[in-house]
Structure formats: C-alpha cells, structure tokens
Amino acid sequence: MILLEERIRKDGEVKPGQVLKVNSFLNHQMDIELFSLMAKEWKRLFSGEKITKILTVEASGIGLACLCAQEFHVPAVFAKKNLTNNLADSVYWARVVSYTHHREYNIIVEKSFLKPEDHILIIDDFLANGSALLGLIGMVEASGATLAGAGIAIEKGFQPGGELVRQKGVRVESLAIIENMDDFGNISFR
C-alpha cells in the first residue's frame, strides 16, 4: 500500500537493533484517517472471505482492528496481556515473546468469544518474529473457528515471522513489507 509506505518513509524512525519507530501515526498517536484507508484495503483484499469477527492483541492492534471491524460490520476481540500467572479454564491462552521489549507474557481470550462457527480475520500492527501472530493463530485453532487470514500493517520481511506463518498455510496480507533498513535510516520495501 503506497500510502503507508510513503508515510513510513516520511515519519518512521529507524532505531538501533532494527527497531522501526512509527509511534507518531501507528502505535502511540494514531492517524485514524490512515487507519480507515488501511481497513478499506484489508476489506478489499479479504472481500471474498466470510468474516464474522476480527481478532487482535492489545494494545497497538486495537485501533486497526476496530476500524477493520467497522468495514466488515462484525465485532472485534482483543487478546489481553495476562500479567498474573493465573490462567482460568475459561480462556484460550498463548505464550508470546517480545524481542523488542525483551519480555515474555501470556495472552488470553475468553473462550466464549471464539466459537467453532466463527470465521476470524486477525489484524495486527507489526509482524516480525511472528510470536504474537502465531499465538493468536493457535488460539483460533484451539477454538475450532475458521481462520480467514491475517492482515498486518507493517511486516519486517527480513525477520522470520512472515515465512513461518505462510508456511502454515495461513494467508497473510501485509500492507507494507520492509525488505531492508539500515542504520542511516534508509528503508526499502519489497
């Protein structure tokens, strides 16, 4: 999506450790007009699919998921970060590793919100190592729901997550795929 690539080039900042900071429009301050256009693009890409629910993970996926849910006229569910070690029987859960923040945590979704008859589109802001996305996919699989695919805002194409998820047969539609970032702030797209 050219508009998103242009915005990343304009307002994204490359930080040491191949971190891309896009918090002026994506994951701290949110440009809702841009989100709406991104949601319309996912709607176009997945227009042939039956979708009954959008699934994301807190916090920075929520805005994109809500705008997308609006396009599909379905509810959105966000997986919660579980900061306690208590896991109720009533939740699906997955262990997620954040390489950026050097943390591990569980994400949970109440079982009543993922049903075998659901057709799920996963939406998230970033795909890098794929830990969060694989966790969400695992919860959809555990619920018996049908996974329509995943819509990602920015995929780091030089990290393994995208390939890992596509190898599982999951359709991934990333609106911008970064091929390379260097320490001088240059960003090239696939």
Added chain:
Amino acid sequence: MILLEERIRKDGEVKPGQVLKVNSFLNHQMDIELFSLMAKEWKRLFSGEKITKILTVEASGIGLACLCAQEFHVPAVFAKKNLTNNLADSVYWARVVSYTHHREYNIIVEKSFLKPEDHILIIDDFLANGSALLGLIGMVEASGATLAGAGIAIEKGFQPGGELVRQKGVRVESLAIIENMDDFGNISFR
C-alpha cells in the same frame, strides 16, 4: 444514553466487589456498531468545542477513542502503561492505581504528542475512583494544552471519581451513570 444502559442491563454482569463485567461488548469483545453510536453521542455533546486530539489510555479506551477520533476527524493518542521504572525526559507521566486489579503503574505519553496549542478530549471506558482520568488530566495540564472535557462510557456514580473530576471544573460526559448495583445483579442508573 438509553441504548448503552439497556445493553449494560442485558449483557453486564455484576461481580463481587462492585465489579461490573461488560467484556462481551465493551472491553474485551467490542461491539463496533455500538461504539460508533457512542462516538456520535460524544460528538453531539462536545459539538460546540474545538477538539484537535483525542486522548485515552490503553487498552480498553483505545477502541472508543478511535471511533470518536473518526467523528471529530482528529488523531487519537493512547497513554501507554509503562512496565519498567525508567521514565525518559521526553514523556509526560502519571501514577495510576487500579482498584479492580490491585495494581499501581505509570502511564506515559510522549511530549511531542501533547502541545500547548492542542484542544484535548479525553475518552475512557470506565470512571470509578478516577485515578486514570486524573492522571490523564494531569498530563494535559502539564503540556499546556486546553482540556475540552472527558467522555466516559460507564461511570460508577457511587464511587468518588466523577465528583473529584467535576470539582476540578472539568466537564465530564458519561453515557451511562450507575447509581447502584447489588449482589443480585440489579443495576439502577442515575
């Protein structure tokens, strides 16, 4: 807002400790059609005000803030929960107490996203003891921005937050104010 009150009566669950569980439509699964109507109501209530930015706090305020930002055609910013004890000079921060989860944490907003020329509308899902809202208000004050007011989905009228914030002269528009909840699940609205 009658529609929200009806939904709380229908799908809300009163839990011990005066906890109201509304996670089937508000803060885990999100009914986006309802969110859109709530956003339009805040737009109507604050239509006389200049608003340049919506401010909320992760995670469950984000969806409402995004839909509201869409109505006002402005960006939304969410304060982040800061799980480390490091606070950079480049952020506004506030200490928040969660009575429901028996936790304390800092919330932060990058200074570059709150400017003296901004007119801020704060949006959040719940107002009970007011800790999060007072924290957000403090950050707006520190930035020199103008605070237009706060739009709250559900205010627990029997807890002190609403009064504390209104006593500061802040306009608070809660779409549903709970007067009383009992252990039998009965909910009355103001």
